[in-house]
Amino acid sequence: MSTQQFSQERLMNVLLAPQISEKATYVADKNEQVIFRVATDATKPEIKAAVEMMFKVSVNSVQVACVKGKVKRSGRVIGRRNDWKKAYVCLAPGQEINFAANEQG
Numbered sequence: 030m031s032t033q034q035f036s037q038e039r040l041m042n043v044l045l046a047p048q049i050s051e052k053a054t055y056v057a058d059k060n061e062q063v064i065f066r067v068a069t070d071a072t073k074p075e076i077k078a079a080v081e082m083m084f085k086v087s088v089n090s091v092q093v094a095c096v097k098g099k100v101k102r103s104g105r106v107i108g109r110r111n112d113w114k115k116a117y118v119c120l121a122p123g124q125e126i127n128f129a130a131n132e133q134g
Contacts, residue, residue, distance in 0.1 A: 034074070034078070035078050035079075040075065040078055040082050040083075041079075043067055043068050043071045043075050043076055043079040044079050044080065045065070045066040046066045047064070047066075048066050048115055061119065061122065061124070062117050064116070064117055064118070065080070065115065065116045065118060066113060067114050067115065067116045068114070069112065069114050071116070073091045073093060073116075076093070076118065084126050086120055086121070087120070088120060088121070089120065092119070093115070093116050094117070095113075095114050096112065096113050096115060098111050098112045098113070
């Protein structure tokens, strides 16, 4: 496992939240992938190690996408949301992460 290369503290800060949407649900069913919101400076090996450490699953591959923040306005003021990064984590066959079951503990 590749978790020995990175510090435990760093791996705890890599994953921010699971991305739950219609597209995420569709991708999870079709490709056995899970989508996470991750830190903007996170690398693919760090994301893989963090998912394996936190959820005790084996990860096949990781794909990342940078999402540009939208321009929003409130009255006269024009602002911009922050850019963020999401990771498509492909799990090994037979593996799954069930977020509903993890909230009971």
